Amino acid sequence: MVDVVLSVVFGYERDEVIQKLLEDFRDMINFCIEKALESNVTSYAKLRKLVYEEWKQRWDYSTHFCHSACKIASSMLKSWRRKVRKGEAKKPPKARKLFIRFDPQLVKFEGDRLRISIRPRQFVYVRLKYGEYQRRFIEEWRKGKLKVGEITMNGEKVIVPFRKEVDLTNPKDWIAIDINESNVTGISTNPHIIRIEHGLRTIHTTYFEIRRRIQKLSKYKPITSKRLMQKYSGREKRKAHDLCHKIAKIIVDFAKEHGFGIIMEDLRGIRKNINKGRNLNRRLHSWNFRKIQFFIEYKAKLNGIPVIYVNPRKTSSLCPRCGGKLAPKGQRLMKCKNxxxxxxxxxxxxxxxxxxxxxPVPPECLSMKLGGRNSSRWLNVTFKPP
Ligand SMILES: [Zn+2]
Structure with a gap:
């Protein structure tokens, strides 16, 4: 069994008390750093012992804030020392941003709010803002399926790490998932093909047309056109978002049913198979790809399915049988020159x-064809234009 942690970001309503707490905590960290440097103390335990009496005189907060500040100060110093050794840093570290990493004793997650204990028996409640995505985690947490780890708060967000114990054992079979602008394809080692034809491109081309029409209107009615533009881009985003969720769910359900681990391309910094002409198109597609991957990964993790990423370089230009160079043959096919x-x-x-x-890839996999045996091409997730 392993602990899977998914960090979920919530908005929150900030007030003066929280603002003050954030600022005080930043001062505490800097105070701890100073003290540690003065006395040349390195470990967290020694630092806590060193600063405690003075800390208590300066700040009227629960002792656990002192522990948290010491923990952060000592880890900042640790990474600073490492950089100094490499000759990358000189000036000692200083906390500038507002943030608190709460000791678990200090904060209680209550679903839609946080209860922070500022002093013994004195609490501050922070109302959390959340959408559909966060709501799922809250529900799972209410059912007792998720545990909450160390909560972090900064000036704008609250980050809640949800932990789940899952059995991410090495699966016997794997499925590789290729995501592109008109479909999502998966091939497993056992072997199966899954092909999801999705309407993500249709969504974007449809709304592209709508946006163009609205733009024409903007000369005569700038305010109306601005309002319409916002309305339709919001709608486009939501439609694409929902579709990405559906696609991810099909993939993860399929992997769960067959006991597959999931392999995806590491798309960070790389865009593939994308219409190069239009910048907006490009942005939307890479946005969708990442979104689908992100949904697949978190749904997979919650189900105890391992996910690994591979380098996408050459995945579409080399022969999977002999490693030779491929040449396109018609619209969809590729043929090995070797x-x-x-x-x-x-x-x-x-x-x-x-x-x-x-x-090695099992030879049965190499002979698999779309529409052939074990091929589930019938899975269609489409979008009806408005
Ligand atoms: Zn070949």
Whole structure:
């Protein structure tokens, strides 16, 4: 069993008491850093002992705030010392941003609010702002399926780490998931093909047209057009968001049913198969890809399904059978110049991802075709234009 932690961000209503607390806590950290440097103390325990008496005279808060401040100060000093050794830093660290990492004794998560104990038997309540995403976590937490870890608060957000004990054992089979602008394709080692034709592109092209029409209006009715623009971009985002959730759910349910681990491409900094002409298109697509990946990852983790990422370089240009160079053949197919192997380009991307996991790809997988045996192409998640 492993502890899976998912950090969820909540908004909150900040008032003067919280503002003061945040500022005081920052002062506490800097006070601890100063003291540690003065006496050349390195460990957290020694630092706490060193500062405690003076801290108590300066601040009238629960003792646990002292512990938290010492913990943060000592970890800041630790990373500073490491940088000094490498010659990367000189000036001692200083806390500038407002934030508090609460000792678990200080704060109680109550679903829609936090109860912070400022002093013994004196509490401050912080109302949390949340949407559908956060609500799911709250519900799971209420059912006792999730535990709450060390909560952090900064000037704008509260970050709640939810922990769940799951059995992320090494699965026997893996599924590689390729996400692109018109479909999501998955190939598993056992072997299965799943293909989800989704309407994400339709959403964006539809709203692109709508936006263009509104823009024409802006000359005559600037205020109305601005209002319409906001309304429709909000709608577009929500539609895409919902669809991403649906796609992720299908993938994770499929993986859960078959006991697969999930392999995806590490898309950080890399955009692939994207219409290069339009910047906006590009942004929307990479935004959707990441969103789908993010949803798949968190849903997978909650279900105890391991997720690994592989480098997407060359996943779509090399032959999964012999490693030779591929050339496009028609719209969808790719053919190997070396051994003549050919398949759908997205299927090939998945096969290469399976290969990059480090284990050989079973030969049955290489002969899998879209629409062939074990192929679930019928999964359609579409979007009806308004
Ligand atoms: Zn080949």
């Amino acid at each position: 051994c003549g192997y050919e398949n759908d380009r997205d299927v090939i991307a998945c096969l290469n991802m399976l290969r990059m996991r480090g284990a």
